[in-house]
Amino acid sequence: xxxxxxxxxxxxxxxxxxxxxxxxxxxxxxxxxxxxxxxxxxxxxxxxxxxxxxxxxxxxxxxxxxxxxxxxxxxxxxxxxxxxxxxxxxxxxxxxxxxxxxxxxxxxxx
Amino acid sequence: xxxxxxxxxxxxxxxxxxxxxxxxxxxxxxxxxxxxxxxxxxxxxxxxxxxxxxxxxxxxxxxxxxxxxxxxxxxxxxxxxxxxxxxxxxxxxxxxxxxxxxxxxxxxxxxxxx
Numbered sequence: 001x002x003x004x005x006x007x008x009x010x011x012x013x014x015x016x017x018x019x020x021x022x023x024x025x026x027x028x029x030x031x032x033x034x035x036x037x038x039x040x041x042x043x044x045x046x047x048x049x050x051x052x053x054x055x056x057x058x059x060x061x062x063x064x065x066x067x068x069x070x071x072x073x074x075x076x077x078x079x080x081x082x083x084x085x086x087x088x089x090x091x092x093x094x095x096x097x098x099x100x101x102x103x104x105x106x107x108x109x110x
Numbered sequence: 111x112x113x114x115x116x117x118x119x120x121x122x123x124x125x126x127x128x129x130x131x132x133x134x135x136x137x138x139x140x141x142x143x144x145x146x147x148x149x150x151x152x153x154x155x156x157x158x159x160x161x162x163x164x165x166x167x168x169x170x171x172x173x174x175x176x177x178x179x180x181x182x183x184x185x186x187x188x189x190x191x192x193x194x195x196x197x198x199x200x201x202x203x204x205x206x207x208x209x210x211x212x213x214x215x216x217x218x219x220x221x222x223x224x
Contacts, residue, residue: 042217100211
């Protein structure tokens with residue numbers, strides 16, 4: 001089993017719709033969780049952190065379910081500019097131990 | 111504010127050739143990292159450094175070498191290029207070891223080994 005698993009997609013979603021995808025992780029000792037966004041042929045950029053209590057940033061909501069070992073990302077009122085690959089990142093307790101998912105590709109259609 | 115600068119952006123190598131990917135950051139970050147990203151795969155850590163003169167292996171270090179003579183520069187050396195090293199390479203830096211939320215990435219270097 002991969003340490004961090006994501007559905008590769010693509011998720012094809014009409015503009016204005018709500019879309020959600022999950023990321024599962026295998027190590028119960030995982031400490032921190034993040035969502036990164038990566039545009040085609042560009043570097044990853046931090047989208048948001050995922051806190052135990054869940055957090056929201058505008059149209060984006062991230063949640064953590066420790067019992068089932070997954071995090072989720074919900075995008076409301078999707079825009080064409082939301083088209084990208086969304087990478088899940090999980091950290092263990094050491095400084096550099098970042099485990100990256102392979103990403104979920106999202107395509108927003110007009 | 112340049113952030114993290116990587117050169118070259120693209121390079122084609124023949125099997126057995128050597129080359130160095132350059133990475134420079136102007137944020138005075140102590141921590142620097144080299145990742146590779148293969149199609150359909152997550153980023154894999156090659157090497158990292160916690161400060162000038164200190165480097166350590168990541169998850170996939172074989173076939174690569176690094177040095178960190180200054181805070182700003184963290185070059186990645188490929189000694190004998192192999193087709194398996196065809197990938198996109200990202201350099202990143204962070205001020206602290208707090209985790210992914212403080213990583214700043216360079217724009218990437220796309221390497222093809224034929």
